[in-house]
Amino acid sequence: MALTGPPEAIPGREDPPDRSPAARTRLSTVFAILAISPLMRLAALRYAVPPGLPSRSGCDACGAPVGLTHPWPALGPAARCGQCGARVGPPPATVELVVLAAAVLLALAGPPGGALPALIWWLGWTIPAIIVDLAVHRLPDRLTVPAAAGTWLLLGVAALDADPGHWLRAVIGGAGLAFFFASTAVLLGRRGFGLGDAKMALSVGALLGWYGWPVLLFGLVLTFGLSALVSLGLLATRRANWSTHLPFGPFLLLGTTAALLLTT
Numbered sequence: 001m002a003l004t005g006p007p008e009a010i011p012g013r014e015d016p017p018d019r020s021p022a023a024r025t026r027l028s029t030v031f032a033i034l035a036i037s038p039l040m041r042l043a044a045l046r047y048a049v050p051p052g053l054p055s056r057s058g059c060d061a062c063g064a065p066v067g068l069t070h071p072w073p074a075l076g077p078a079a080r081c082g083q084c085g086a087r088v089g090p091p092p093a094t095v096e097l098v099v100l101a102a103a104v105l106l107a108l109a110g111p112p113g114g115a116l117p118a119l120i121w122w123l124g125w126t127i128p129a130i131i132v133d134l135a136v137h138r139l140p141d142r143l144t145v146p147a148a149a150g151t152w153l154l155l156g157v158a159a160l161d162a163d164p165g166h167w168l169r170a171v172i173g174g175a176g177l178a179f180f181f182a183s184t185a186v187l188l189g190r191r192g193f194g195l196g197d198a199k200m201a202l203s204v205g206a207l208l209g210w211y212g213w214p215v216l217l218f219g220l221v222l223t224f225g226l227s228a229l230v231s232l233g234l235l236a237t238r239r240a241n242w243s244t245h246l247p248f249g250p251f252l253l254l255g256t257t258a259a260l261l262l263t264t
């Protein structure tokens with residue numbers, strides 16, 4: 001009788017699912033990202049005000065404060081003021097659905113390796129920034145600058161364990177793309193990109209550049225392609241004309257995420 005054969009399955013009892021450390025990390029990532037969605041809702045609510053106005057600190061209808069000391073129900077998916085019941089901040093469930101989609105996509109098909117913390121950090125700041133951009137056509141420095149600083153720093157940490165060429169490409173990609181966007185803002189004025197887009201490009205270029213020049217190029221092709229498609233669609237349906245200024249941040253987010261999911 002062989003003593004070294006595999007143990008026979010015991011009827012009625014299933015083996016526990018084989019969860020590799022990587023799978024566990026991804027699962028905890030999903031929960032960590034979902035847990036910070038009220039903070040992202042707070043950021044979007046606070047900065048979705050036209051340029052020049054102070055950031056929002058409470059309910060527009062009754063003035064009841066909304067913040068970390070008064071989070072519910074205003075910072076939950078219902079997005080209602082706890083005092084008067086008026087809607088506060090981004091539409092109900094929008095932030096949460098975007099965050100959930102990003103978390104699930106990351107868990108299922110996110111890029112491997114040490115750059116994952118940088119990507120999560122970037123999404124944490126960039127998702128609220130995009131919601132602000134869609135609402136009031138601006139990408140606030142208070143969101144894009146920490147997004148870029150943390151992305152560069154976390155990629156620097158990841159580079160300690162990786163080929164230093166990754167970090168060099170990330171720095172050149174981020175700085176180069178930001179310089180290109182900023183120069184169109186200076187040279188073309190309103191017909192060029194905004195300075196907010198340029199600050200967002202600092203982190204977008206770095207993340208895409210980390211994974212290689214082809215990924216950076218692919219991300220830009222997707223970003224500009226999506227933006228062109230949506231613009232043409234809006235023109236064709238007469239919901240926009242040639243002088244309409246579309247926010248560009250959402251296309252940067254979609255193009256970057258899609259490029260990373262498809263190529264890494």
Ligand SMILES: [Zn+2]
Nearest residue numbers: 059062081084
């Ligand atoms: Zn209220």
